[in-house]
Amino acid sequence: MAITNGYCTLAEVKAALRITDSVDDTLLELSVEAASREIDGYCQRIFYLRTAQTRVFTPESYFLCQIDDLVTLTTLQTATDGSNFDTTWTAANYQLEPLNGIAGGFQGQPFTRIRAVDNYIFPVYMLNEATVKVTGTFGWPALPVDVKQACILLAMRQFKRYDSPLGVAGFGDMGALRVGRTDPDVEALLSPYKRAVAS
Secondary structure (H helix, E strand, O other), rough: OOOOOOOOOHHHHHHHHHOOOOHHHHHHHHHHHHHHHHHHHHHHOOOOOOOEEEEEEEOOOOEEEEEEEEEEEEEEEEEEOOOOEEEEOOHHHHHEEEEHOEEEEEEOOOEEEEEEEEOOOOOOOOOOOOOEEEEEEEEOOOOOHHHHHHHHHHHHHEEEEHHHHOOOOEEOOOEEEEEOOHHHHHHHHHHHHOOOOOO
């Protein structure tokens, strides 16, 4: 199988596991893809690019709208009547944030907010309707090295689970050694990228 939107390569995982043959390549590729999707779920975001996407959002105020991770904005439209997206904004009417692609001390961040400027405001209705439509490239501009490392560790962990299908990694002086639910190193690598999503 081929890896789709994986956050590391088959070669990287094989190198980490010191595997030189191709006997288990299919299982390793499955582990890489599963690990990548596990990272998506944990972080509540994707780190690959989705081009030419159109998505709608509900502004949180007249001046600010939270959006999915955005790399480039092609078109911004709003629905002044709550249904038809009849107003197209120009670049002078909005500001993408975080400014300079820096957030939490990390550079190369995608845009996650749009701020209305130049006397423009977002249509806000009592029913919290999605009145902002964004077309552009969503995802991350480049894969963070922390996410790649976490994917390698997770893929290794998932592949090695074939050796412990019942959750027993081995036996020691205290009895059975069970596979832990979470990997603290993976959690530490991914925590800065975990997005807070309103329920």
